[in-house]
Every structure is written in C-alpha cells, then in structure tokens.
Amino acid sequence: MEIYLAKNAGFCFGVERALRIAHETARNAKTPIYTLGQLIHNPQVVEELRKEGITPVEHLDGLKEGILIIRSHGLPPSVIEQAKKRNFTIVDATCPFVKQAQEKACLLSKEGYQVVVLGEREHPEVRGILSVAGHNASCINNHNDIKNLMPSKKIGLVSQTTQSVEGFSRVVSELIKITREVRAFNTICTSTQMRQEAALKLARDVDCMIVVGGKNSANTKRLATLVQNRGIPAYHIETEMELNKDFFSGVSKVGITGGASTPDWMIRRVIEGVRKISSAVFTGEEIDLMKKNI
Ligand code: SF4
Incomplete structure (x- = not known):
C-alpha cells in the first residue's frame, strides 16, 4: 500500500497566528490566562496549552481578573465588553477571515438586508457573526433550510469561513428564487x-x-x-x-x-x-x- x-x-494561517499570540501571552503573563472555549478545536493542542497556563473555561463567572484570549473563532462584542468590565485584559486572536465575515454581516445589516449566515448555528464562529448581524438575522445549515426563512425583500448572505464553495453557490442560486435582491459575500477563507x-x-x-x-x-x-x-x-x-x-x-x-x-x-x-x-x-x-x- x-x-x-x-x-x-x-x-492554517489563522490557527498558527492564534497559537503564536497565545504562546507569547503565556511567556509574559503575570496573571491567569483564559480562553472562552478551546483556543482551537483540537483537544491535543489544548492540553499542551493548558501546561503553559492557558485554561479554557465555559464562562467567566466566579473568575477574578486575568487575561482573556479571544480565540480564532471570535466572540460577540457584548461578551468582550462584559470581560472588560470584570477587569480582564483582552488579547484578540480572532482570525482576520472571521473578522471579515463579522464586518460583512454588520455592513449588510446596516444596509437593510435580512442577514443569512450559512453555517452551523451552534458553532462559536457563527454565534459571533450572528451577534453583529441584526435582530432578524438567521442561520441556515444548507440550501434545504431556505424554506424556513422569513419572507424578505432583500437578503444578505455571508458564510461561516469553513463552508464549501459548492454549498455556498447552491444557497445563492436558491435564494435568488425567493427574493428580488440577494447580496452575497463569499467569506469562506x-x-x-x-x-x-x-x-x-x-x-x-x-x-x-x-x-x-x-x-x-x-x-x-x-x-x-x-x-x-x-x-x-x-x-x-x-x-x-x-x-x-x-x-x-x-x-x-x-x-x-x-x-x-x-x-x-x-x-x-x-x-x-x-x-x-x-x-x-x-x-x-x-x-x-x-x-x-x-
Ligand atoms: S478562518 Fe480560515 S484561516 Fe482563519 S482560523 Fe478559520 S480556517 Fe484558519
């Protein structure tokens, strides 16, 4: 064989960047370091980081100050604000591609589009994108979910960065059938x-x-x-x-x-x-x- x-x-570039930022932070830190969720989705690497003093937590409740590294998937702005109020120092390792997806979703919302995010609803990256995409934003898993969308005159589409181009194109072509205006940003990295x-x-x-x-x-x-x-x-x-x-x-x-x-x-x-x-x-x-x- x-x-x-x-x-x-x-x-990838975004993960290497997040790890570089995390290692540097661990080398210089005088206070505990946390990530909300795992820094990257790989349990073996997360264990290595733990040995350097970087602890993944589900929430900041009960923790007193420290450093919060925002992982490559990003965080909703409201969560970052809460962390700042609790005296956490923020180190931002959000991947630039994820930031771009958030910015495009925000732009579409400001321009009056009903924002649709193609991705996994419970994925932290998607939650971050939805948090800046306006009150009527929706998430769809694939083109089959389009039938569940609220009727809208103009739909703005962005993608979770890890979706396939095939799936994204399919969604664009199906959206055109249910609304007069579709504006799509290909935010796949x-x-x-x-x-x-x-x-x-x-x-x-x-x-x-x-x-x-x-x-x-x-x-x-x-x-x-x-x-x-x-x-x-x-x-x-x-x-x-x-x-x-x-x-x-x-x-x-x-x-x-x-x-x-x-x-x-x-x-x-x-x-x-x-x-x-x-x-x-x-x-x-x-x-x-x-x-x-x-
Ligand atoms: S968006 Fe792309 S480059 Fe950034 S962390 Fe995810 S897979 Fe890596």
Whole structure:
C-alpha cells in the first residue's frame, strides 16, 4: 500500500497566528490566562496549552481578573465588553477571515438586508457573526433550510469561513428564487478552500482517505464529508490510536489530510501509524510536510 499526503493539510494561517499570540501571552503573563472555549478545536493542542497556563473555561463567572484570549473563532462584542468590565485584559486572536465575515454581516445589516449566515448555528464562529448581524438575522445549515426563512425583500448572505464553495453557490442560486435582491459575500477563507481542493484532488487518485483532526473541528468534519460525498471512504480520526487495520482492506493507495487546526506532529504520527499497521510505503509525492518535519 502507498501513502500520499494532501498538498495543503494541517495548521492554517489563522490557527498558527492564534497559537503564536497565545504562546507569547503565556511567556509574559503575570496573571491567569483564559480562553472562552478551546483556543482551537483540537483537544491535543489544548492540553499542551493548558501546561503553559492557558485554561479554557465555559464562562467567566466566579473568575477574578486575568487575561482573556479571544480565540480564532471570535466572540460577540457584548461578551468582550462584559470581560472588560470584570477587569480582564483582552488579547484578540480572532482570525482576520472571521473578522471579515463579522464586518460583512454588520455592513449588510446596516444596509437593510435580512442577514443569512450559512453555517452551523451552534458553532462559536457563527454565534459571533450572528451577534453583529441584526435582530432578524438567521442561520441556515444548507440550501434545504431556505424554506424556513422569513419572507424578505432583500437578503444578505455571508458564510461561516469553513463552508464549501459548492454549498455556498447552491444557497445563492436558491435564494435568488425567493427574493428580488440577494447580496452575497463569499467569506469562506482561502485556507479552508485550499485544504478542501487539495483533499478532493488527492481523493480522486486513492482508494480511501484518512482525515486527521479534532472531532469538534468544523473544517475537519467538512473535509471528511466532502470526500465521502464523492463516494470515497474517508475516516475522520483524532489520533493514530483510532487507526484500524480494516480501513485498509483491499486498499492499494491511501490519502492523508488534516484540518486547519491539526498540528503537523499529529499528521506525522498518523502517517507513522499507517505505516506500522499496514507496512505501507510513503510515496514521496506531495511531501512538503514530511520534508519539513521528519
Ligand atoms: S480556517 Fe480560515 S478562518 Fe478559520 S482560523 Fe484558519 S484561516 Fe482563519
């Protein structure tokens, strides 16, 4: 069996930036450091950060001052204001792509559009976007949810940064059927797009794909779903411990990719795990990550 690695896999610009900011903050901090929720959606990295003194919490109740790092998904402005009132020092690691999605939603709302966000309603990034998108903003999971929208003369559309271009285009074409005016900002981030394109390109040439990343990572889940939708078996695993020999039964080529919040060292461990479990050979094609790290 041969192992191939997707050309774009693992940490994106926004996650690398958030981690750099977090490490710097931890080096210089004199007070406790918190994040509301996990800094990035990868449990193994969050554990490493915990060792540096960065603690994820669900809310700030009961905590006295400290540093609050805003994670790459961003936060609603009202939550940031509350934290400031409680004397927390704010360190903003919101990804610029997420900020852009918030700004576009805010602009559309100010211009009188009913804002629709394509994304996962309970995802922290989407909650942040909705918080600045006006009182009548809605979230849809896909084009099938359009029938549940309130009638509106003008609809403004933005996307959670990790959605697929395919899904976004489908929503635009369906929205046109229910209203006279649609203004859409494609706020899908380029890192997400590049990872999706690389995964799909690789999936065409292999018998199965291993997608590495947090089970709570929206962009990793989407990578696996996109590949599965093309009829290629794709296994979403968090660590090499989840590899199963059965994945590779009858497989002669396996592709590996990782979500935007998946560290290189975890992808490397999975490649090693596949090698061990199946005596597979790493092909030497698309080996940017291997060259860098092994
Ligand atoms: S996936 Fe995109 S939006 Fe999310 S943190 Fe990475 S660069 Fe930013």
